[in-house]
Amino acid sequence: MKSHSIVLVFTDSPASDATAWSHRFEDKNLEQLCLQISFLWRSKVTFLLSFPEKTDFTQDGVDVYRRLSMSTHGDYIIVKSADETSEILRKVISTSFFPENVGVGFELEVGTSINPTPDNDGDWVFTLLTTAMGDTKDLPDVKGTIVISQGSGYKLVAGRNMKLVTITSPNGKYNYRTYLQSKNTLLFDYNSDMMIDVGNGIVHLGVTMHSTIRTFGFPDYQSMSYHVVQWNEKLVREAFIAFRRPQEDCTFEWAFNPWVNTDDCPPGPIMQVHLLNYNGYYKGRVTPGYCDQIAHYSPQVQGFVVPENQNVMVREKTRVITPVESCSINDSPNQFIFILEQHIGNLKIYQTLAAEIEKIVNLVNPVTENSYQKEFTLLVFNDVNSRVLFSSYNPNNFIKKFLEVIPQLEYSNSLQISLGLLSIVQAQKQNIKPTSQVFYFTNQATTTVAQIDRGWDIIDRNIEFNFFTIADGVTTEIFALPKPLELVQKMSNGRIIPLSGNENTLVNLFADIMPTNALTTDNEKYDCHSSPYTLDAFVEKNVDATVFQIVGTGLKDISIADATGTTVPVDANVHFQNANFKSLNIDTSKYTPGKWTVSISTSRGGCQLTVRHKSRNGVVYGFTDKSDADIVNTQIPLQRSALPTNEPIYIPIRIKQDTQQMTKLTSNLEIQLVNRARYDQPASYQNSSVLQRDSATCSFNYITPKVTIPRNDLTTFTLTSYDDTNSLILRRIFYYYQHSPADPSVCHGGQVDKYGQCICPERYTGEYCWDRICASGATLSHGICSCSSGFYGDFCELELLMPNATTPSTTALPFETTTKTGSTFFTGFFSVIMIIVSFHF
Numbered sequence: 001m002k003s004h005s006i007v008l009v010f011t012d013s014p015a016s017d018a019t020a021w022s023h024r025f026e027d028k029n030l031e032q033l034c035l036q037i038s039f040l041w042r043s044k045v046t047f048l049l050s051f052p053e054k055t056d057f058t059q060d061g062v063d064v065y066r067r068l069s070m071s072t073h074g075d076y077i078i079v080k081s082a083d084e085t086s087e088i089l090r091k092v093i094s095t096s097f098f099p100e101n102v103g104v105g106f107e108l109e110v111g112t113s114i115n116p117t118p119d120n121d122g123d124w125v126f127t128l129l130t131t132a133m134g135d136t137k138d139l140p141d142v143k144g145t146i147v148i149s150q151g152s153g154y155k156l157v158a159g160r161n162m163k164l165v166t167i168t169s170p171n172g173k174y175n176y177r178t179y180l181q182s183k184n185t186l187l188f189d190y191n192s193d194m195m196i197d198v199g200n201g202i203v204h205l206g207v208t209m210h211s212t213i214r215t216f217g218f219p220d221y222q223s224m225s226y227h228v229v230q231w232n233e234k235l236v237r238e239a240f241i242a243f244r245r246p247q248e249d250c251t252f253e254w255a256f257n258p259w260v261n262t263d264d265c266p267p268g269p270i271m272q273v274h275l276l277n278y279n280g281y282y283k284g285r286v287t288p289g290y291c292d293q294i295a296h297y298s299p300q301v302q303g304f305v306v307p308e309n310q311n312v313m314v315r316e317k318t319r320v321i322t323p324v325e326s327c328s329i330n331d332s333p334n335q336f337i338f339i340l341e342q343h344i345g346n347l348k349i350y351q352t353l354a355a356e357i358e359k360i361v362n363l364v365n366p367v368t369e370n371s372y373q374k375e376f377t378l379l380v381f382n383d384v385n386s387r388v389l390f391s392s393y394n395p396n397n398f399i400k401k402f403l404e405v406i407p408q409l410e411y412s413n414s415l416q417i418s419l420g421l422l423s424i425v426q427a428q429k430q431n432i433k434p435t436s437q438v439f440y441f442t443n444q445a446t447t448t449v450a451q452i453d454r455g456w457d458i459i460d461r462n463i464e465f466n467f468f469t470i471a472d473g474v475t476t477e478i479f480a481l482p483k484p485l486e487l488v489q490k491m492s493n494g495r496i497i498p499l500s501g502n503e504n505t506l507v508n509l510f511a512d513i514m515p516t517n518a519l520t521t522d523n524e525k526y527d528c529h530s531s532p533y534t535l536d537a538f539v540e541k542n543v544d545a546t547v548f549q550i551v552g553t554g555l556k557d558i559s560i561a562d563a564t565g566t567t568v569p570v571d572a573n574v575h576f577q578n579a580n581f582k583s584l585n586i587d588t589s590k591y592t593p594g595k596w597t598v599s600i601s602t603s604r605g606g607c608q609l610t611v612r613h614k615s616r617n618g619v620v621y622g623f624t625d626k627s628d629a630d631i632v633n634t635q636i637p638l639q640r641s642a643l644p645t646n647e648p649i650y651i652p653i654r655i656k657q658d659t660q661q662m663t664k665l666t667s668n669l670e671i672q673l674v675n676r677a678r679y680d681q682p683a684s685y686q687n688s689s690v691l692q693r694d695s696a697t698c699s700f701n702y703i704t705p706k707v708t709i710p711r712n713d714l715t716t717f718t719l720t721s722y723d724d725t726n727s728l729i730l731r732r733i734f735y736y737y738q739h740s741p742a743d744p745s746v747c748h749g750g751q752v753d754k755y756g757q758c759i760c761p762e763r764y765t766g767e768y769c770w771d772r773i774c775a776s777g778a779t780l781s782h783g784i785c786s787c788s789s790g791f792y793g794d795f796c797e798l799e800l801l802m803p804n805a806t807t808p809s810t811t812a813l814p815f816e817t818t819t820k821t822g823s824t825f826f827t828g829f830f831s832v833i834m835i836i837v838s839f840h841f
Contacts, residue, residue: 011050016061018061023290026294066106077092107232108170127145128179184218186213188274204262227239231271338353339441346443379423421450436462438464444469468499520538521536523608528600528605537598558582558598560599625753632652633767647754670687713737713740717733
């Protein structure tokens with residue numbers, strides 16, 4: 001259990017317990033476990049094999065040694081006697097005190113050349129040649145070297161001042177590994193999320209993979225790249241140039257552009273080729289990797305399925321939303337984050353949640369035939385810790401771990417000051433696949449949350465926080481949620497959902513929440529008991545689903561009528577309910593859309609109504625000082641400016657319509673001021689017309705005249721649009737929060753203009769000045785410059801100087817292995833610590 005170990009395995013029996021070679025790590029066989037341990041500890045495995053004569057080298061019990069050697073960049077050596085084993089230990093293994101691999105190949109039949117790039121002039125370069133499994137031919141030669149040791153199945157050679165290692169005259173299939181003795185090394189990881197500072201060498205096919213790296217001991221270099229080749233010398237993927245990660249607390253300080261088309265990687269062993277550029281010459285290392293053929297999820301339940309004897313909703317398959325298509329939280333979420341408060345009063349709810357977690361996960365159709373579509377995350381917290389337990393794109397893994405965790409959590413009878421806000425910060429950091437929905441469970445007895453340093457308090461527009469408040473048997477106010485959490489709920493267009501402590505099913509509730517994100521109505525009144533609360537509800541035309549959710553203590557006497565006055569039955573449309581909450585899923589195609597009328601009464605206190613759609617229409621707001629701007633602020637920028645006056649500003653609006661139903665819109669934008677002490681009494685501030693822009697050149701295809709936005713901590717922006725038949729085609733409500741006092745520190749560089757917009761340092765842009773301005777010819781992806789061939793640097797502004805090393809027949813890059821067919825391949829690194837494992841099958 002030491003990192004960078006050399007593991008020696010001795011065996012004389014071909015009857016191992018290996019099974020057939022599988023590239024699906026979810027099969028969880030012993031071979032895959034060995035490989036994963038090797039990747040975790042960066043160990044290299046050497047097999048010394050003394051098989052009986054006439055051994056079948058193709059059987060899995062023998063072939064497993066070849067496969068593990070290829071996958072870990074280790075060795076397998078066929079030995080014939082105890083003397084030969086002793087010779088290998090004394091003269092071969094003894095040279096591995098700081099082995100850094102610079103070239104590797106398996107089952108080659110042609111000669112090859114490697115530029116080893118040693119650390120210093122005069123350093124020894126070692127090449128270990130081994131006979132391929134089942135081959136009996138003589139091993140090839142290496143020019144300009146001396147033989148250190150040689151046996152029936154191996155040859156170790158070494159040379160000094162070697163600019164090129166040339167392997168010549170092979171007579172059969174052979175393996176080779178060229179290595180240096182060096183303390184200069186590197187660590188490289190793949191991960192599905194660049195924000196997480198951990199990973200391994202495994203690429204999951206169909207999943208976008210990020211990669212990070214850290215170097216040790218190398219002199220300062222100008223740039224760094226890596227590309228990927230297969231063990232059989234075929235190029236898998238072209239080179240990516242490294243950039244420094246923006247996170248300040250990362251162990252791995254460098255990262256690369258995400259590998260999006262991982263389906264192109266052949267299942268099985270791969271090699272990462274790392275080149276460190278020193279103004280025209282290179283240092284190099286290589287690392288082992290593996291392309292995992294994921295076992296696609298095959299749940300027993302398909303589609304939007306609910307328990308027996310309940311209404312069943314069948315909906316279209318959810319698809320991945322690309323950044324170009326995405327319209328804030330109006331589109332189907334791609335990530336679902338569960339935050340569980342560790343209060344003992346919540347345990348029954350969590351048990352119900354665990355019992356139905358597979359059905360809940362399956363509501364969003366998390367996989368296709370070729371790839372995983374969604375991300376699932378679990379956080380837990382109490383008044384001492386807030387922890388991200390796990391996050392997975394694989395629904396099988398998430399479901400399994402969720403079921404394991406719920407009974408193992410430690411629950412408290414009370415939480416004095418919960419770490420709920422910290423958990424919300426954690427959730428935003430875990431928002432790796434926006435847009436996201438958060439499901440935050442808290443007990444009504446938890447009335448206080450710990451405050452944390454400001455900086456978190458602007459909730460991203462691509463995350464929605466939904467709060468499930470679990471009855472404590474004492475509190476009678478159904479809006480019992482600490483004020484800071486209530487603000488988060490409003491800022492993110494989320495929900496408050498009161499639950500009893502004994503809900504037997506939740507899947508129907510989640511079926512109503514997960515697909516419906518377009519908020520058209522959000523009204524509440526603090527007294528629905530003295531007299532019924534009658535209000536308007538807005539129902540759009542041509543939507544895929546409509547959900548009315550009503551909150552109130554002891555709900556009663558609820559009535560709904562459509563735009564023509566036709567009664568809409570309540571009980572027949574209830575999809576989930578308890579004494580204080582009803583969720584109605586209404587097929588609005590049977591009724592007239594537009595302004596509906598709702599009446600609500602309660603046995604005590606206030607009530608609330610929200611209406612949400614699943615809609616193919618979406619809305620995004622922005623803020624800018626320029627009428628022709630198409631790159632805008634997503635938050636109100638005034639909160640960054642300390643100037644006493646409020647400068648008028650434009651509000652560009654992107655309206656995305658279903659292409660099959662596109663129509664000319666007449667739109668109006670209403671701004672209301674919200675008093676956080678009385679959410680039920682918003683004050684109308686201003687109505688503004690909405691003007692159409694040139695949609696051929698502007699992604700924000702509408703804009704308001706200049707508006708003076710007040711410095712109110714919470715405001716609502718409600719867009720209402722009608723088509724040419726005066727039908728309600730679109731209505732969207734968004735809440736915007738402005739912190740106080742003004743704070744420009746959220747900007748990279750800390751400078752703002754009179755509007756509060758960030759003034760960016762040179763070569764940076766974006767709302768907060770973290771996006772790079774790439775040099776001509778480069779493209780920006782995920783805030784990172786993707787350089788064209790021959791250029792590198794954070795902004796792709798530096799030209800890559802190609803080396804001049806040549807061979808008589810071809811031009812060889814430093815640290816590149818060139819075969820007669822022009823293929824390349826490399827291997828990884830290991831260090832001095834040795835563990836000897838001896839066993840007999």
